[in-house]
Amino acid sequence: MSADGSRGDLRRGRVWPGEDADIADWTDQYFLRTKQAVARFGDSQVTYAVFLRRPAVSAPRLAVDWLRAVAGKRGTEFKIDLRYEEGRWVGAGEPIMYVTGSLLHLADLETLLLQKLGSPCVAAYNAYTMCADLPQVAFLAMDARHCAGTEMAEIMAYAAAVGSARAKRKVGAAGFIGNATNATAHYFGQEQGLGTMPHAMIGYAGSTLRAAEMFDSCFPDEAMTVLVDYFAREVTDALTVCRRFAKRAAKGRLSIRLDTPGSRFIEGLDPPASYAVLERNAHAAVRGFRTEAELRYLVGPGVSAAAIWCLRDALDAEGFDRVKIVASSGFGPAKCKLMAESNAPIDVIGTGSYLPEVWSETYATADIVEYDGEPRVKVGREFLLREN
Numbered sequence: 001m002s003a004d005g006s007r008g009d010l011r012r013g014r015v016w017p018g019e020d021a022d023i024a025d026w027t028d029q030y031f032l033r034t035k036q037a038v039a040r041f042g043d044s045q046v047t048y049a050v051f052l053r054r055p056a057v058s059a060p061r062l063a064v065d066w067l068r069a070v071a072g073k074r075g076t077e078f079k080i081d082l083r084y085e086e087g088r089w090v091g092a093g094e095p096i097m098y099v100t101g102s103l104l105h106l107a108d109l110e111t112l113l114l115q116k117l118g119s120p121c122v123a124a125y126n127a128y129t130m131c132a133d134l135p136q137v138a139f140l141a142m143d144a145r146h147c148a149g150t151e152m153a154e155i156m157a158y159a160a161a162v163g164s165a166r167a168k169r170k171v172g173a174a175g176f177i178g179n180a181t182n183a184t185a186h187y188f189g190q191e192q193g194l195g196t197m198p199h200a201m202i203g204y205a206g207s208t209l210r211a212a213e214m215f216d217s218c219f220p221d222e223a224m225t226v227l228v229d230y231f232a233r234e235v236t237d238a239l240t241v242c243r244r245f246a247k248r249a250a251k252g253r254l255s256i257r258l259d260t261p262g263s264r265f266i267e268g269l270d271p272p273a274s275y276a277v278l279e280r281n282a283h284a285a286v287r288g289f290r291t292e293a294e295l296r297y298l299v300g301p302g303v304s305a306a307a308i309w310c311l312r313d314a315l316d317a318e319g320f321d322r323v324k325i326v327a328s329s330g331f332g333p334a335k336c337k338l339m340a341e342s343n344a345p346i347d348v349i350g351t352g353s354y355l356p357e358v359w360s361e362t363y364a365t366a367d368i369v370e371y372d373g374e375p376r377v378k379v380g381r382e383f384l385l386r387e388n
Helices: 020-025 029-041 061-074 103-115 118-133 150-171 199-205 208-218 234-244 246-251 271-281 292-299 305-317 333-341
Strands: 045-052 079-082 097-102 138-141 175-179 224-227 254-258 324-328 348-351 364-371
Touching (some): 020 103, 045 103, 061 150, 118 138, 118 175, 118 333, 199 208, 208 224, 208 234, 224 234, 246 254, 254 305, 271 292, 292 333, 305 324
Parallel strands (some): 224 254
Antiparallel strands (some): 045 364, 079 097
């Protein structure tokens, strides 16, 4: 434990749990029993194959850093044969890495190693597909409030950065430009988190315009993003704010954020009007077969493609063409794909929905495939045996 009684600092080393007692507390009991047996009957040099059962993007850094830190504390060394470098595509069942070392020192690390590997690889996969589908859109990671604690929040921020970097490299995407919290902003090359105002500030102010005025008074030199869905007057309040801050709007330092709940349409839209908006702006998106979920993303309630086009049309009609649109609310891989197909005029997407939706898909698995240099693995897992 650290001097203040905490069990480590994720921002300075990411080694928790690192002490043997902590590792034992968080490790499956049968691994601890294996460690005891090995201590009595003699150590063995083993190699683990670590893999996922589904396609993913390799995001191993936190897991590898933790393994190396624990090895250092124990005065031993683990040889890590990373077969898929960070950011590379990994097929289902393909070992991301092989870890070789003392079974005495590795036996009790499997539980924690897998926790630190599986979920970031799937989240990185999701982040990559979203950025690649919408290469012209900047993304903001707003996942922290959806995470189960600070360790998960760090893992997910790291994953978004890995997926984003792959999309930048492969398709020239804008990718993730930042996130919402200071603690993990460094993964995106930022010194602090990004963001301007939540719904609570609108409620406190009593009007959307007043909230914008408060922000401008407190942070006059910062770009401003204003939420406009609190009072169900998305278009009216957006135009009111733009008129009040015409200089900001003209300089491109004003953005309007849509976060309308899925329980209603934005101001001025209903199903027929939504179809009409897309027919004018992206008619191909509503032609042909669409599933119910796809139609919801295109012309349904909430932040649909039609809603975004509707707001863009209203802003442009009054000459506010330099005002940006920030979209949020359920922007995962499937929704981003539909936004791309409808050419939705989004400048920035705020999302926490790159987090894995089906958690069972994040399960990483490890099997020992060599004992003292001899290939050996349970029947049915021969595909894990290492090839030179």
